[in-house]
Amino acid sequence: MWKMHEIREMIKLFEESSLQEMELDLEDAGSKISLRKQENALDSYVRIEPPKAPVVSLAVKEAPVPVKKEIPKPVVQSEPVQEAGKKSIDANDPSIYKIISPMVGTFYQAPGEDADPFVKIGDKVGKSTIVCILEAMKLFNEIEAEVNGEIVEVLVKNGQLVEHGQPLFLVRME
Structure with missing residues (x-):
């Protein structure tokens, strides 16, 4: 129950x-x-x-509202999260691999609130390196890098709702 x-x-x-x-x-x-x-x-x-x-x-x-009620849409950010002064990475570069979300869920960059992130910009990753967790229906799914390389961009914020097929990270392949 x-x-x-x-x-x-x-x-x-x-x-x-x-x-x-x-x-x-x-x-x-x-x-x-x-x-x-x-x-x-x-x-x-x-x-x-x-x-x-x-x-x-x-x-x-709900009490009647004089304006038309809009159903909120989830915030889906497809542009890279960048710090001031950093140059943008060309996502169409053939040496750049996009780690994409395999499901709809909430993106978590670390295993806990006070824990260090799984990966950050500049970290080297292997095919089986865990880069984040996606929570869907109270299930926590570990997402692996799937390639060898270096994290060059984190495209979503911690705690953000992501869609199926949405890019999460950009990795410069080695």
Whole structure:
């Protein structure tokens, strides 16, 4: 059985994603969770369906707002995060490899808040070097460099939501 804070986290991740609808069939718990975004609507809802029981609807009503309600889109930064005075790296250079996100999730540059980052600009990496963690649905997935080289750019910020296929790092291959 899912705990309320887990359901709230699921709703938060769904609201921050570009998905419009999501349905989870939780066979082990014997229930179903349906999430749907509605454009131009003042109501949004979550429906949890336990097996062979009436549908339980949790409706969240907002006060009418005179302006059109916009559904927030996740911030997806595709330009490199650069420090002042640094020159830009040409991402189309054939010696530059892009480490891309294999999934939608939250990007973490370090294993913990007070820990050093897995890699930083100038670090040498090997094919199996862990460069970051992506959190998706409370699962932490280690992302490896996949090439030998040197980190030349970090393209996203720590804690940022990333999309599937979004570049995370630029590596100058050796």
